[in-house]
Amino acid sequence: MSAPNIRRAVQLLPACATTGIGSLPHTQVELGLQAALALDIPFLPQLPVGKPSELMIPAALEGLPGLAFDEEGLCTVDLAAWHAGRAAFEARLEAAFQSGQFEAFEPSPEACRAWRPFLWEVEARKLAFAKAQLAGPFTVRSVARTTDGQPALDVPGLDEAMYRLSLARSLAMVKALRRAGTTPLFYLDEPGLYALQRTNPRHLIAMQELKLLVVALQREGALVGLHCCGNTDWAALLDVQPDLLSLDVRLSLDAMVEAGAALERFLAAGATLSLGIIPTDLASTYEVGELVDSVEATLKAALPAGFTFAQVVSTVVLTPACGLAMRSVIDAERILEELKVAQRRLRSALSAERPSVDTVNPH
Numbered sequence: 001m002s003a004p005n006i007r008r009a010v011q012l013l014p015a016c017a018t019t020g021i022g023s024l025p026h027t028q029v030e031l032g033l034q035a036a037l038a039l040d041i042p043f044l045p046q047l048p049v050g051k052p053s054e055l056m057i058p059a060a061l062e063g064l065p066g067l068a069f070d071e072e073g074l075c076t077v078d079l080a081a082w083h084a085g086r087a088a089f090e091a092r093l094e095a096a097f098q099s100g101q102f103e104a105f106e107p108s109p110e111a112c113r114a115w116r117p118f119l120w121e122v123e124a125r126k127l128a129f130a131k132a133q134l135a136g137p138f139t140v141r142s143v144a145r146t147t148d149g150q151p152a153l154d155v156p157g158l159d160e161a162m163y164r165l166s167l168a169r170s171l172a173m174v175k176a177l178r179r180a181g182t183t184p185l186f187y188l189d190e191p192g193l194y195a196l197q198r199t200n201p202r203h204l205i206a207m208q209e210l211k212l213l214v215v216a217l218q219r220e221g222a223l224v225g226l227h228c229c230g231n232t233d234w235a236a237l238l239d240v241q242p243d244l245l246s247l248d249v250r251l252s253l254d255a256m257v258e259a260g261a262a263l264e265r266f267l268a269a270g271a272t273l274s275l276g277i278i279p280t281d282l283a284s285t286y287e288v289g290e291l292v293d294s295v296e297a298t299l300k301a302a303l304p305a306g307f308t309f310a311q312v313v314s315t316v317v318l319t320p321a322c323g324l325a326m327r328s329v330i331d332a333e334r335i336l337e338e339l340k341v342a343q344r345r346l347r348s349a350l351s352a353e354r355p356s357v358d359t360v361n362p363h
Contacts, residue, residue: 006218007270009183010243013129014040015314015350016343018336021227021246021276022046022133022189023056023323025332029113035336036114037121041185041317043131045114048073048325056189056323057143059111060135064165065089067144075144082158093164102172105165115173123180131185132173133227137166137213138206139192153202167213174222185317186217187225187246187274193237194230211240218243225274229322231255235262246274248321249295250284257302264304267312276321277346278338282331288338292345310353318343 019041026032032045048054053062055073065085066078096102107115122130141153141162152158170186177184188210197203210226217224226237227246234256238245245266247256253275257263277291300309318339324332 006183006221006223007243009223010270010272010315013272013315013317016316016318016346017041017129018318018339018343019043019131019185019274020045020336021319021321021323022187023048023325025049025325025327025329029117031329032114033117033121035333036118037125039336039339041129041131042118042121042125042127044112044118044133046133046323046325047113051113053110054112056135057140059107060140060166060169061144061162062108062111062169063089063105064162076147077144077152077158078147079155079158086157086161090161090164093161093168096168097164102168102175105168105172106176107169107173119176119180122177122182127182129185129223130177130180130182131187131225132177133187133189133225134166134170134173136188136190136192136210136226137163138196138203138210139190140166141206142192142195153206163209163213167216170213170217171220174217174220178221184222185225185244186222187227187244188213188242189227191227191229193228193232196233196236198233198236207236207240214240214242225317227274228252229276235259238262238266241266241269241271243271244274244317245271246276246317246319248276248279249291250279250286250321253295253298254302257298260302260304264307267304267307272315272317273312274317274319276319277342278320278335280320280322280324280327280335282327288341289345292342292349295346296349308353310350313346313350313353316346318346 017040019039020043023046024032027049032047036043036045046054052071052073057075058069061067066081069075144152174184174186214224223243225244225246226242229248231252320335
């Protein structure tokens, strides 16, 4: 499907469908899969507890020559080792792009133990939609550093190779999900975009590269999500034109809707929101009903002219605010149950606004 054609699949999403951001605290693949498969749109569980190779940056950069990481997932690249392995690595990337065969760039069991079992479940269950995710290229190149402390984003050659690796791995995962018979929701996890500055020329180039990545994945038949759990230049992110913009509701919804012109362009193009409605910060105190009421009030007050609460909410996706790997299993299970409570409350508000929504957008 072309990008415009796959965008139509947004209208087929279940109303207020639930899914996860990605990481879970489980240490057993079977239990992580069980939790991830219990949501409306099953998601690929990343299980980094006790296995830092499954943390977001090491997993995204798997296979890069010279890469090292610590127990916290902080990545460094030894430039001598990078230069020694660069030619062979870039030849592998070029061969994949020339042939269109990206299987070698799918996550290994070291980077994601659940990847192969998840694909099997997707195919066996004949899932209409399935979600996977990968750390996005802006964050990866901003966070990863050379051994002398230089951001990879500022190192010519290494910068480009990391971007092409992100593109190859994303394409590999989307193609694998398509072969399993599903429509992928593929989220690019970009928390590093909190530091986006339009006055930085390198940042502007990186945003254009991000836009190209989004279009490439859409052309492979994926609905592409862009996730940022911090505040950022929301107009810039909306103008990347992902199919879903994913954000932390309590932190960022009010700020995002202030980007009125960009939000209008985003919604007019048929895109939708992925609302991180349940806080994952254990210091937070909240009542689920109040969270839903706040979302309803914000959207009704601030949506661009011509867009109603019912129109927008009928396709939104609901998630926790962020990944759950750093929570306990008990806390993660509670948050996922609260997500279902929020879904019921929001669907009730939606039905009150547009009683026919159940027949227009079945769930």
